[in-house]
Structures are given as structure tokens and as C-alpha cells.
Amino acid sequence: MGIPGGQSPFFHVKPRVKQHWLVIAVSLAAYLVDNSVLAQSASGLDPSSHPVDQASKRRKASDRAEKLRIGLATSPRAPAPAPNPGAPFEKRARADRATQTRTQKRVDPFARYDNLREKGVWFNIPGAVDTIDQDKGGLRSALADVGIGYIGWTHNSFANNLLPNAARSTIANQLYMGQNPTFASANFMIVTYDLSRLGVSEGQIVLGAEQQHWTWDRPGPDRVGLNTLAYYQTFFDKTLELKLGYLRNQNEFTGTLFGGITGSNMSALFQGGMSTNAAPTPAVNLKYNFDRGLYNKASVQRSISPDGPYVQVTENPTGLNWSTPHAGILLIDEAGYKSKAAPGVPDTWLRAGVGFNTSRYTSLTDPKRRRESGNNFHYIAADRQFWQNAPDGTPSRGIYAASPSWKLRRT
Structure with a gap:
């Protein structure tokens, strides 16, 4: 059995029993310590190898470790981890790009009301985003949750003939809008389901x-x-x-x-x-x-x-x-x-x-x-x-x- 360092084991048995057991205990402890050190230095290598010569074992372990380091350094598939001073900036850039993508794909919050406009008419009824109340107080969204939409509007007009020679008349005899000052108002409320x-x-x-x-x-x-x-x-x-x-x-x-x-x-x-x-x-x-x-x-x-x-x-x-x-x-x-x-x-x-x-x-x-x-x-x-x-x-x-x-x- 070899001892690291090139030293050969030497056992000298004395007639005294106590010395004999002392020598055996010291030798066994040295053997266990050397094997532990060797196992740690060859970590990651084949654990089934059991060389006879300790020096040869150390050389093989060193050669394999060196080959392993070279392989890790030259292989494009598994680059060796190394500190990258630009990593925080790259991570931040990726996060910014992800945030920007999420912003671009963000859905219009008023789009959900489009299907609740009156259908079949030829003109585009104003959507919720173009109304005064929009979704203040959450009323519109609460009604939309149960399939109800609404729109209200008012149409007001005033006409007056400002020509200097404009003929005036009594209201009963008025012939056209603006002959006398004329005001009109129409107010609507439409609900859809x-x-x-x-x-x-x-x-x-x-x-x-x-x-x-x-x-x-x-x-x-x-x-x-x-x-x-x-x-x-x-x-x-x-x-x-x-x-x-x-x-x-x-x-x-x-x-x-x-x-x-x-x-x-x-x-x-x-x-x-x-x-x-x-x-x-x-x-x-x-x-x-x-x-x-x-x-x-x-x-x-x-x-x-x-x-x-x-x-x-x-x-x-x-x-x-x-x-x-x-x-x-x-x-x-x-x-x-x-x-x-x-x-x-x-x-x-x-x-x-x-x-x-x-x-x-x-x-x-x-x-x-x-x-x-x-x-x-x-x-x-x-x-x-x-x-x-x-x-x-x-x-x-x-x-x-x-x-x-x-x-x-x-x-």
C-alpha cells in the first residue's frame, strides 16, 4: 500500500503489545487521511478508479482535471462562467424591452364597449371614449358586465336671419327657420342589450x-x-x-x-x-x-x-x-x-x-x-x-x- 510523497510504509513490531497497537493505529490514520485528500483533489473524475500507485493516481487526476479545464474553456456549448460587468445593463435592457412589448400590446380599455353600440345604422355612434362621462364611477363598466350599453346626447341649434332687410313676422306666420330667432333642442337616450x-x-x-x-x-x-x-x-x-x-x-x-x-x-x-x-x-x-x-x-x-x-x-x-x-x-x-x-x-x-x-x-x-x-x-x-x-x-x-x-x- 502506497503512501503519498514517495515514502514506503515501515512497520517495526516490538515485543511490547502497547507499542504494536500504537503503530498500527498511526498507520491506519495516515492511510485514511491520505485517501481523503486524494478523493477531494480528484473530485468529478471516475470514482471507480482505484490505482495501485498513489503518485500515478495523482498524476492521472491532475491530467484529467487539466483536460477537463481545457474542454470547458474551448467548448462553445458550455462556456465557462465568468463575471460580466455588463450583465446588469443587459438584464435592464431586456426588462425594458419586455415592458415596451407589454405596453404596445395593451388593450384599449374602451374597446370592450364597442360591441354595445347600436348596430345596423349607417353612421358611427360615438364610442365611450368620446363621451363626457366615459366610465366615471364605474357605472358603464358595471352595466357592460351584464351586457348593457348606453349613450345619451343632445342636439341644439339656433338660427336667425341677420340681413338688414330681413322680413320679420309673428311666430304664427313664420315661414322658415331663422326668419325669427329660432331655437331647437332634441335629446336622446338609447340603451342596448x-x-x-x-x-x-x-x-x-x-x-x-x-x-x-x-x-x-x-x-x-x-x-x-x-x-x-x-x-x-x-x-x-x-x-x-x-x-x-x-x-x-x-x-x-x-x-x-x-x-x-x-x-x-x-x-x-x-x-x-x-x-x-x-x-x-x-x-x-x-x-x-x-x-x-x-x-x-x-x-x-x-x-x-x-x-x-x-x-x-x-x-x-x-x-x-x-x-x-x-x-x-x-x-x-x-x-x-x-x-x-x-x-x-x-x-x-x-x-x-x-x-x-x-x-x-x-x-x-x-x-x-x-x-x-x-x-x-x-x-x-x-x-x-x-x-x-x-x-x-x-x-x-x-x-x-x-x-x-x-x-x-x-x-
Whole structure:
């Protein structure tokens, strides 16, 4: 048995028993200590090796350790750990990049309310982010959690003819808005319920109320009543859209908001029987969406009074009556192309429509004649965006040009 250091073991047994056992104990202790040191120096090597010569064992252990160090230093797969003074900066940079990525993917907190806007109308109802209250107090989010959305707005106008020779008149004899100082106010509240929670594809129930006031009674009159009560649903992956109930088709067809309030307007279509915000009527609308923005939309609507919106509101101020005297059925069909604004893609809307009304109208040439049916109208309109203010932010903002044209004919 070898002893490290090249020394050979020497046992000298003396006749005395105590010395004999002392020598054996010292030799055994030295052997155990040397083996422990050797095992620690060769840590990580093959533990099954058991060389005879201790010096040879030390040399082999040293050679293997050296080869191991060289292999670790030259292997690209397992680089030796070494202190890196730039590590804290690299970790910080990675953390900043991760934070930036999370910020870019952050969801718009108001996007959850988009599906709660009224569906089927041609204009974009302002979203929650564009309202005054937004989600103050958590009311909007609490209602959205149970599928309810809402929007309220007020529309106010004032007109006055400032020309020096403007003819004034009494209120009873006023002929147009602004002939005398004229103020008008219309206030709406619309509530929606999301039926997709119940498995109805894109389904929605819409309930709205309207209040209006005019200082000149003729365009009015004052009223508080129903604005809309509608059911909406899509079929075949939004290819077909159905909307029925008490509708105001001025927001479903043609594409203008003026509606006889001020200046040049679509009052000819109202004379043709189309329902308005102040005069909703029972209707069924069906829209078929072709590829590439082409569509066709048809409606079977109970006409408003053939004597005009004023008589309609006077005879049915709440809007809940099924019909008014002399009112018939209005059939509308509109075909068009619509492409919403996107970054670098301008908003475009081209449409043309026709309407046929079975209501019994008074003859314009001879008011004493018996009422007759057979009123119809047609229209063509185009809207085109020519410049985008913020293509990457809100591409719908910009400069537009519009060219509406409609014609009413009584037979």
C-alpha cells in the first residue's frame, strides 16, 4: 500500500503489545487521511478508479482535471462562467424591452364597449371614449358586465336671419327657420342589450327615447316619446343582417343627419314617408353584404303620415301607435358600395335608392280631390374622403366631399 510523497510504509513490531497497537493505529490514520485528500483533489473524475500507485493516481487526476479545464474553456456549448460587468445593463435592457412589448400590446380599455353600440345604422355612434362621462364611477363598466350599453346626447341649434332687410313676422306666420330667432333642442337616450351572451349571433335589443322642443312649432312640435325599439341579428357570418321593430329609417338609409332641421336637407324623403327620430314606425330591414363592400338593403316600413312629419308627431306623439290616418306601406331598396377608412385607404360610400309608398296623398293641383296613392322617390349620393388627418391614429378624420341628390314624385 502506497503512501503519498514517495515514502514506503515501515512497520517495526516490538515485543511490547502497547507499542504494536500504537503503530498500527498511526498507520491506519495516515492511510485514511491520505485517501481523503486524494478523493477531494480528484473530485468529478471516475470514482471507480482505484490505482495501485498513489503518485500515478495523482498524476492521472491532475491530467484529467487539466483536460477537463481545457474542454470547458474551448467548448462553445458550455462556456465557462465568468463575471460580466455588463450583465446588469443587459438584464435592464431586456426588462425594458419586455415592458415596451407589454405596453404596445395593451388593450384599449374602451374597446370592450364597442360591441354595445347600436348596430345596423349607417353612421358611427360615438364610442365611450368620446363621451363626457366615459366610465366615471364605474357605472358603464358595471352595466357592460351584464351586457348593457348606453349613450345619451343632445342636439341644439339656433338660427336667425341677420340681413338688414330681413322680413320679420309673428311666430304664427313664420315661414322658415331663422326668419325669427329660432331655437331647437332634441335629446336622446338609447340603451342596448347584447344578445350574443345568449347565443344569438351579433344579436342586440335596442330601446331609445327622445324629447324635443322648438320655439317655432311648425318643424316640431314638442314631444316626449319612443325613439326606437328594435331587434337586430346577423346570419351566415354577417352576410345577412336583420333588424325589425319601431325603426327610424333616416339612420338606416341614404346617409344624412339633417332631416329637415336646417338648410338643404332630405325632407323630400320624409314627404315620401321615411321614418325619423321623432317619428319611428314599424319596419323590417334586411341587408345582404356581398364581397368587397358591395351591399343591397331593403325595407318594408309603415309609412309616416302622408301629410308630413308635423302631422305624424301631432297625431302620434309617443310614437307607439301602429299607424296614423291615410298612412300605408313604404318599400325602400338601396344598393351601394361602402369602404371604411383605414391607414392609407380613404373612406368611400356610393349608394342609390328608390322608394314606393302606398299611402293616400292629397293632390297638390287640386286639394279637394279624393286622396290617391302612388307616391315614389329616388336618390343618389356619394361621399369620398380626400385627405386623412391622422392615418395611423384615426384614419376616418380628414377632408370629405359629398354629393347627395334625391327626387320626389307624386303620381
